Amino acid sequence: MLGSLFYIIVFPGMLFLVTFALLAEFIDRKIYARLQNRVGPPWFQPLADFIKLLGKEDIVPVDSSPKMFKIAPIFALASAITAFLYIPLWKTGALLSFKGDIIVVLYLLTLPTLAFFIGGWYSTSLYSRIGSVRSLTQLFAYEVPLFMGILAAALLADTWSLKGLAEFYLAHPGFWAFNLLGFGVALVSLLGKLEKVPFDIPEAETEVVAGGFTEYSGRMLGFLRMTLDVEMIAGSALLAAVFLPFGLNVNPVLGFMIFIIKILLIVSLIALLRTVVARLRIDQMINFCWKFLVPLALLQLLLNLILKGVLLK
């Protein structure tokens, strides 16, 4: 009992995850700033921002539905944190694991977007409504290639669990290299999930102020921002577990280091990607996802089907 509580609250649960998420946000912002020729924030800036937001007043719009408005950020944060518990970190098994947990992780990572939609919709501001409709529209575009990319890797391993996936790639070293195309697709889709440039359409500040987050302030805004950070870690960890499954059977300390490096590599890639592009329009984003990412993901599926027939007979 005490052990489970420790796992959930301290490591690898909330406390570790939140610390790591803030560190990742710092690294993301620092790299983004350095690539843009700026100095960038000091290491404690994300934490300072979070503490500041916790101390601010919570304002609930008069016309909004207070219950939905307040519950959405907590719901989003909770589902993002829960998703992380199912992802293996430095060994093959995760804290919680069962057959089919890939589906559960993907489901839990979809929930924050829905929560953003609900929060934005119920805050009744026009900017929020446009922003939340945009985030839902966007969901239907990036989710499919993301799922297909991840499931292609699972297909090769013939399993629906992250544990089974890790064990398969441990038994077949080098096989992960076949999934690099899927990794690219999933990484770009992840940008959509995290609402980062070029897919930050739902919160495009020059168009809809802050989209669904416009009316949020204080603690609830802090939770929403924390959700995005945690989602970044959980998403990167999922990508690392599915597409970069190596260094899993070493001793825990080294394995943990490798895990951190993998996550930071993905975070840096995200920062790099968002430095070099402009924001797309929602119609262009949907076209891009369906016309480029989905065919590429399909190609990965096809490739993996053939590989499965040829190599694993």
Place this chain on the structure above:
Amino acid sequence: MHNSPEFKIPIGPQHPALKEPEGFSVALKGEKILGVDIRLGYNHRGIEKAAEERTYIQDIYLIERVCGICSHSHSTCFIQAVEEIAGLAVPSRALYIRTIIAELERIHSHLLWLGVAGHEIGFDTLLMYSWRDREVVMDILASITGNRVNYGMNTIGGVRRDISPEQAQEILKGLEILEERTKYYIEIATEETTIIKRLSGVGVLSREDVLKLDAVGPTARASGVKRDVRADDPYAAYGELSFDVITDEACDVYGRTVVRVKELMESYKIIRQALKNLPDGPLTVRAPRKIPAGEAISRYEAPRGEDVHYVKANGTEKPERVKIRAPTLANVQAVKHMLRDRFLADMPIVIAAIDPCFSCTDRMVRLQERDCGADKIINWPSLHAYSIEWHRERGIDFTQLNKKLQDRLAK
């Protein structure tokens, strides 16, 4: 999305996309713009009226503050009109120095615009880069004039500061850096996929529309209309310098970007020529304190387009009337046209593409009635009465106080 109801969202007067307060009321259906209502007037400062209350010398500094970015444009335009009325022959060295400052100002304005445009389409890296490079030209301007924005270079009959040979070397050194950077921006603007995707085909304004709506500056030139006061009606030293009027046939925001970036290259060319041919001689001629009666219109190609000043003198030391037509006023009509049937996401960049400067443009205060949506103009007495009524409703009675005041005024 297609069946969603129509609704109006306010962009401004306070909005992250706008750097100055200005009201755009956008009727939307889903993401599609059905119509836009533009409301000017949030930044009206009564400069034209204030100019009538001040002497010509004071007016130079007042009119320089019409706009933060094209400050030299406005003061030069005003001074040209005054000089024409007074019949002053400005020394050619002064004209050359005015031209150099004008072109440096154009460089800093266009680089600023490039950054803003980048920000509007969510490309903050471009914003950071171009504003970093803009510092080079800002430093040059500060070292020549002593100020980064309001240069205070002009005076009636000439300029107030000289450009020394050392300063000329400094300018040339800065231009080399800028030229290299500008080539890089031309490359980015013509090759980066997401930029082209966001800019081309957006905010289309055909050649006919430009002529009909009287757009000016880069907005007109990007639609293939060769309209540039520097070439059409040369002022300052432009008549003696050779440069090309950049035009583009794209007719959209992308064309406007290309025109501006290429104009930067022309500006470097003009400054190099002007520095090379900088004639010797005095900086000013003596100007009378009282300007003889008369009137004049002066045209000037500001970075944003043609700036027009009208000055009427009545023989005293104060002008009788000063009228300013800033380039944004000519272009803002076109925005409505450009936004028709576009997406909400295009709105910031389309507005930004005319490089609006609302504080230059703003005219008078108009109050809009929320309920019926009709515009109503309130004059000073009725506004006064309204405020008394407003306070009385909240328990403060100004009537007695007002009576006392009027009695005192009557005495």
